[in-house]
Amino acid sequence: MSSKPGFQHIFNRLQVRYGRQQWWPGDSAFEVMVGAVLTQNTAWVNVERALANLRSATAMDPQCLVSVAPKTLATWLRPSGYFNVKTKRLRALCRWVLDSHGLPALSRETTALLRSGLLSVHGVGPETADAILLYAFQRPVFVVDAYTRRIFSRLNLCEQNEEYESLRLRFQSKLPQDVPLLNEYHALIVRHGKGTCKPRPLCHKCCLADMCPTGAAMI
DNA sequence: ACCCAGGGTCATA
């Protein structure tokens, strides 16, 4: 007898196929937060250029980012796109960190309080907040993104327009509250989305093809 | 030339 493949089983498949992902690429918790904002709807390779600009300007610091002229900050952020928008969002995030007495103080707060705090920052939505919670603060949350919807809706395990919170809580209820697992799972989903599970279906050699009902019709 | 990328906000109905 066969049953529908579970979230844990799919994780195992992805892990066997792609191996360890070693997320998040970032030296400090603050750099992870900056990267989380800069990567909004943006390819990571472009984010790395902006991060390199900040590092070479020795500006990878909340106090510096709120003090520097917005026009200067926008110049550093230019390669990651939306630089005017992201200048404001980054400054808003830094103001929140400073008003909260810095990252060490924040790291002692409960996950629920951190989450509502992050969501109160202009420019930080649910996905960015959860990415920061998981990868900067090491909290056991599942990060839902566009890849998650694409991959799991093709497996008939969710609807493409399912609400963010609904999807997140469903994942979390089916998985252990284990930070390393949740870390790897989201990273593997992104890896798989960049690999075989493209917007335009290209499911040959997909490690999940045998679970994909529509996979047979794809080239 | 076109589509896509590790989203979110705001105005409108």
Add this chain to the structure above:
DNA sequence: TATGACCATGGG
């Protein structure tokens, strides 16, 4: 609640 416009660079 649910669409649509907008933000903007760079790779394939």
